[in-house]
Amino acid sequence: MPRYISYIVTSVTVVLVWYAISLQIGALLLPDPVSVLSLLLTEAGSARYWAHVGASSWRIFAGMGLAFIIAVPFGLVVGSNPKINKIVSPFISMSYPVPKIVLLPIILLLFGIGDVSKIILIMLIIFFQVFITSRDAARNINKEMILSFRSLGGNKLQYYQHIVLPASLPGIFTSMRLAAGTAVAVLFFVESISATNGLGLYIIDAWGRADYTSMYVGIVSMSLLGILLYEFFEILERKTCKWKHTQ
Amino acid sequence: MNSSKNLLRVENISKVFPNGNEEKVVLSGINIDLAEGESIAITGQSGCGKTTLLLIMAGLISPTSGNLFLNGKAYSETSNDIALVLQDYGLPPWKTVADNIRLGARLQKIPVSDDELKNLKSQLKIEGLDHLYPHQLSGGQRQRVAIARILLLKPKLLLLDEPFGALDALTRERLQKLLLNIFRRRGFSFIIVTHDVEEASLLGKRIMVMDSNGGGISTTIDNPGFLSEGYRDTQECFERVKQLREVLKASD
Ligand SMILES: Nc1ncnc2c1ncn2[C@@H]1O[C@H](COP(=O)(O)OP(=O)(O)OP(=O)(O)O)[C@@H](O)[C@H]1O
Numbered sequence: 059m060p061r062y063i064s065y066i067v068t069s070v071t072v073v074l075v076w077y078a079i080s081l082q083i084g085a086l087l088l089p090d091p092v093s094v095l096s097l098l099l100t101e102a103g104s105a106r107y108w109a110h111v112g113a114s115s116w117r118i119f120a121g122m123g124l125a126f127i128i129a130v131p132f133g134l135v136v137g138s139n140p141k142i143n144k145i146v147s148p149f150i151s152m153s154y155p156v157p158k159i160v161l162l163p164i165i166l167l168l169f170g171i172g173d174v175s176k177i178i179l180i181m182l183i184i185f186f187q188v189f190i191t192s193r194d195a196a197r198n199i200n201k202e203m204i205l206s207f208r209s210l211g212g213n214k215l216q217y218y219q220h221i222v223l224p225a226s227l228p229g230i231f232t233s234m235r236l237a238a239g240t241a242v243a244v245l246f247f248v249e250s251i252s253a254t255n256g257l258g259l260y261i262i263d264a265w266g267r268a269d270y271t272s273m274y275v276g277i278v279s280m281s282l283l284g285i286l287l288y289e290f291f292e293i294l295e296r297k298t299c300k301w302k303h304t305q
Numbered sequence: 306m307n308s309s310k311n312l313l314r315v316e317n318i319s320k321v322f323p324n325g326n327e328e329k330v331v332l333s334g335i336n337i338d339l340a341e342g343e344s345i346a347i348t349g350q351s352g353c354g355k356t357t358l359l360l361i362m363a364g365l366i367s368p369t370s371g372n373l374f375l376n377g378k379a380y381s382e383t384s385n386d387i388a389l390v391l392q393d394y395g396l397p398p399w400k401t402v403a404d405n406i407r408l409g410a411r412l413q414k415i416p417v418s419d420d421e422l423k424n425l426k427s428q429l430k431i432e433g434l435d436h437l438y439p440h441q442l443s444g445g446q447r448q449r450v451a452i453a454r455i456l457l458l459k460p461k462l463l464l465l466d467e468p469f470g471a472l473d474a475l476t477r478e479r480l481q482k483l484l485l486n487i488f489r490r491r492g493f494s495f496i497i498v499t500h501d502v503e504e505a506s507l508l509g510k511r512i513m514v515m516d517s518n519g520g521g522i523s524t525t526i527d528n529p530g531f532l533s534e535g536y537r538d539t540q541e542c543f544e545r546v547k548q549l550r551e552v553l554k555a556s557d
């Protein structure tokens with residue numbers, strides 16, 4: 059089945075279930091999908107709505123992008139070098155379980171309530187997942203393949219290019235995909251606490267005004283943001299890891 | 306053509322691995338001289354150190370003591386003159402057959418012409434597989450891709466670690482013949498590790514048997530007729546296999 063068809067089927071199912079539930083529990087708590095989606099279409103014509111979407115997208119994009127750019131090379135180098143791993147990994151094991159979200163007040167104090175603090179928090183949370191995946195992928199590369207590659211004349215840099223990176227990419231993209239969900243959740247949290255714009259604020263603001271249709275427009279928008287990110291990494295994985303998708 | 310010029314000299318090599326608080330002597334007092342255009346089959350029981358010895362000769366791990374010489378020059382690193390095929394072939398699964406075959410040539414910046422590539426592929430019967438990935442190949446095809454990959458490099462010395470171990474009898478026989486054919490034509494030298502006494506008799510001009518404990522070479526058997534036509538079915542070959550089996554039993 060082509061992917062777009064499965065997407066259409068899934069979307070239609072979600073909307074139908076949504077409709078059924080809203081009929082059951084009443085439009086006040088869960089407005090029906092038609093009114094939410096039509097308001098969404100109206101909003102799509104307003105610059106104010108796109109300013110919120112833009113602000114949220116930028117924070118997620120920058121936070122995840124930074125995490126990716128730092129965590130992947132760092133993880134691959136640490137995983138490929140047992141000596142470095144021995145020094146670095148205890149620090150990671152110690153700081154990974156700390157719930158980074160509790161650092162929000164400190165980050166806000168340090169970086170203010172602008173974009174920087176939000177980006178840093180997202181980056182901090184995503185970083186560990188991606189780092190650990192990259193490190194472990196690099197660490198678990200088949201010994202014989204490493205030996206073969208060296209005997210073919212491959213140097214250290216070529217080793218990263220031809221062996222470590224491609225071996226780790228599938229895992230890295232899986233972790234980025236999972237991280238997309240986490241990142242949207244974190245974004246909602248920070249934007250609902252301290253922000254002057256963004257979809258999190260949009261939702262909380264509508265909630266405060268008891269404008270539930272608008273609130274759901276915000277929820278749907280945030281979900282779409284997450285889905286788009288998820289798909290983005292899925293497509294990237296398909297493009298760069300073709301060997302994983304052959305029978 | 307077949308000068309008896311020395312290609313590889315392994316001089317008094319030993320290898321000790323740490324084993325908890327103790328030390329484990331895997332190799333000791335290994336001496337090998339290999340002439341250009343010659344072949345050696347090394348056999349011995351599982352765990353006697355065959356792979357370790359091969360990795361040392363490939364310059365991939367360093368011996369605890371002893372020296373290695375290639376064409377009279379001491380070496381301790383990998384060299385473009387030495388190619389190695391390991392038991393599981395070491396083909397990166399993310400590279401297509403075409404990319405895998407060219408990998409070594411690419412790393413060593415050896416130009417490869419399309420003709421050369423085509424010839425090699427037809428020799429090895431791996432045409433039409435270019436766009437497949439290793440996991441889409443049979444074991445025998447993977448093996449031949451691994452061999453194609455190093456033949457593009459024109460090594461002087463080929464080190465093979467149980468290259469045909471995972472194959473069925475017929476495929477195995479075919480690949481043994483193929484190896485010998487290319488060997489005759491190209492004039493490289495090779496050392497093959499195998500635990501199959503028949504394979505050792507078919508491929509080694511000399512056959513070395515390693516001790517299962519102590520890590521030395523206990524016996525060397527000359528096998529000068531191995532290249533003759535139909536050797537596989539001769540009385541000589543049959544005798545060699547029998548002799549080898551007895552030596553192996555005695556070394557247990
Ligand atoms: N890196 C290592 N560290 C410690 N011990 C090792 C290491 N590599 C090999 N050994 C030990 O050295 C011995 C010889 O191993 P090797 O792989 O060379 O045997 P082999 O003759 O190739 O066996 P097989 O026929 O099963 O392939 C084994 O006892 C093994 O446990």
Ligand SMILES: [Mg+2]
Pocket residue numbers: 355356357466
């Ligand atoms: Mg072995």
